[in-house]
Amino acid sequence: MIGWKWSAPLNRLGSLLLLVVLVSAASLKPATADEFEKNIVTGGAKGTYIQIGKDLAEVEAQCGLTLNVRESAGSLENLVAVKNRLFTQFGIVQSDVLDYVRSYSANDPELSRSLWGVRIMFPLYNEEIHVLAKRDINSLADLKGRKVAIGAADSGTYLTATLVLDILRVKKAERLAISSADALPKLMSGDIDAMFYVAGAPASLFSDVRIDGSQFHLVDLSEPQLRAAYLAAEIPSGTYPFQPEPVSTIAVKAVLMTFDFTPEKSEYHAESCKAAADLSHLLLENLDRLRATGHPKWKDVDLTALPPGWKVSDCVKRGMAKDYAFTCGPRAKPKQDVAAVPESASTDPEYLRLLKQRLGEQ
Secondary structure, three states: OOOOOOOHHHHHHHHHHHHHHHHHHOOOOOOOOOOOOOEEEOOOOOOHHHHHHHHHHHHHHOOOOOOEEEOOOOHHHHHHHHHHOOOEEEEEEEHHHHHHHHHHHOOOHHHHHHOOOEEEEEEEEEEEEEEEEEOOOOOHHHHOOOEEEOOOOOOHHHHHHHHHHHHOOOOOOEEEOOOHHHHHHHHHHOOOOEEEEEEOOOOHHHHOOOOOOOOEEEOOOOOHHHHHHOEEEEEOOOOOOOOOOOEEEEEEEEEEEEEOOOOOOOHHHHHHHHHHHHHHHHHHHOHHHHHHHOOHHHHHOOOOOOOOOOOEOHHHHHHHOOOOOOOOOOOOOOOOOOOOOOOOOOOOHHHHHHHHHHOOOO
């Protein structure tokens, strides 16, 4: 993804992101008295993020650990939650949201301070940008004068849809900030004309057999302006019941985020750092099992594709070490056999070294 030149979206979405920061800071809750709580914020109930979160929770459960999977509005909320929400150590975020925040915070000291300490855990998979629309809409230019749902206001879909429409200068579409789950029935009933949804395919939301392929289709997103800013992607034919042909689109990277927990700072930081180290250890140990039995997107996970400008958590690196001390529960785990890591894949040499060691290249 190339560097962004933020213009119109910057003012609108920057104000929104700062509001999310303030709301999340106000939602802190006290710790429970009898156990240390661990949470991962994901997305909507029918999205891919929540399935990935459930897969990670199952990996932890194999060793007697509990990871609570929480629904959320999406990437913007998740990014802020790992910094400002107690007992929320993990969140999944779109890479274009990370690009946007990094660019915007460079000119906004308050926002920069609000997101200080947010760290990369692991890059995951590519998320396809879906635009489901009525059959008479053949390109995004056809949205002029039409009603289009662009996602809930604190979701990654909202940010991506806003940027995509602005890149293509689709100014006169009526943009409705409603969640994808709410948008789909409105589209099917004729109340709106199209909807954006950013999710790793196959997204269960679009597996609804009631979506009539004679009335609705996925819009081609192959415009050169979009390909210059996003990853090129394709949704294979038959991914969804209504989709007999492959569809060209664009994609962002899903990234698992955490916080820079400092064990010496407090007991909470020490426990949260251990939680991050444990999860990184378990993810690497069980990557083959996740690819075999988890959401299909685990097959596309590329742990070397670190987004630029963000640091990897030191707690994560602890768990990546081959000699990390971890005791699992009663159920045994099969030995992992993973392909080698490309030499030039990472911008963090220590992260790459640890990844190679754990994946058996050295």
